[in-house]
Amino acid sequence: MQLLPRFELHRPESLAGVLALLAAKPTARVVAGGTDLITNLRHGLAAPSALIELARVPELSGIRAESQGFRLGVGVTLESIADNAELRRAYPALAAAALSVAAPSHRAAATLGGNLCLDTRCVFYNQSEAWRQGNAYCLKYRGDICHVAPTGKRCHAAFSGDVAPALMVYGAEIEIAAPSGLRRIALADLYVEDGAAHLALARTEVLTAVYLPAIDARLRSGYRKARARGAIDFPLAGVAVALRVEGNALSSLAVALTGTNPRPFLLEGTETLLGRPVDDALLTELSKLVQKQVSPMRTTVTASNYRRQVAAVLAARLTRELGAQAGTGIAGK
Ligand SMILES: Cc1cc2nc3c(=O)[nH]c(=O)nc-3n(C[C@H](O)[C@H](O)[C@H](O)COP(=O)(O)OP(=O)(O)OC[C@H]3O[C@@H](n4cnc5c(N)ncnc54)[C@H](O)[C@@H]3O)c2cc1C
Ligand code: SF4
CATH class of the missing domain: 3.30.465.10 (Uridine Diphospho-n-acetylenolpyruvylglucosamine Reductase; domain 3)
Structure with missing residues (x-):
């Protein structure tokens, strides 16, 4: 970690004040808790002329x-x-x-x-300035090549x-x-x-x-993540599920994922699973939908295929548990 770069600190007390500062200062950044931004500044990943603190707004x-x-x-x-x-x-x-x-x-x-x-993350980006300089930087900041997919021109952080x-x-x-x-x-x-x-x-x-x-009282929902260190870590893959059961069948199902792509996203195609109990066949189809739509790349120390598999397993396990709570489906792992 390096010293923080020099910047002006502004502490506006209204939303109008924040917007006026952002308009007046082209390289200013807003800072809230600072737990991500300050770390990135100390890694030399940005050098804003001013920080606009949001805490008093x-x-x-x-x-x-x-x-x-x-x-x-x-x-x-x-x-x-x-x-x-x-x-x-x-x-x-x-x-x-x-x-x-x-x-x-x-x-x-x-x-x-x-x-x-939150900024996106990659093992070639969340490093010190000296490390990144020694590795010729990358497309996301200061460089012109993506070390994860060198033939492409897109960042996969x-x-x-x-x-x-x-x-x-x-x-x-x-x-x-x-x-x-x-x-x-x-x-x-x-x-x-x-x-x-x-x-x-x-x-x-x-x-x-x-x-x-407002949430229907019959909705069951939860969140699970896989991470390298159980006590404190970003998700290698994270899955949220919300489902509703009527009779013995799923009447709604929403699944969203994080940690695998440059954006968190809602899984497409879950409507094809409605009207059925939460059983092994349904969970296998759900796993396939997840595996098709996530696109983990070599942006973490963990293998991409592991992140693909673990996203599918987390989605299936959580859906199974929530289905059992809602009174449909099968118990098990
Ligand atoms: C050791 C460590 C472990 C971490 N583990 C996790 C983890 O497991 N999961 C996880 O999700 N995060 C993790 N984080 C990242 C971070 O702590 C959290 O994501 C946190 O919620 C970021 O919020 P903040 O208020 O501190 O953001 P800041 O650092 O203040 O800001 C983050 C970014 O958001 C922008 N921003 C802030 N507020 C606004 C706004 N209102 N409008 C527009 N832009 C805005 C800032 O300009 C900046 O670019 C970890 C960080 C550390 C240091
Ligand atoms: S995915 Fe490629 S461009 Fe993006 S941060 Fe990683 S190495 Fe850099």
């Missing part, structure tokens, strides 16, 4: 129950999400994902917005935030503040399949809130 705070669900300000910490009894009851996948991020001291500072806007897939299976939306005003989009639409530019967010825009719809 009231529009980004608070967890609020609304008539149609919940509004979460993006400035709330992951600790406060994991500790919130109402969220734990209504959105267990979200609480589990928040609790699985890093260590307690990180979660006390790390915010929801920072987790959703993996999005490794835990919380996004958990929000996606509930159909969460996000609010974005731009100089032209506020807009709301599906969280899934924030992400792009490009490891070097994975957010559909202009430099002058910030996330302000996440909106979770």
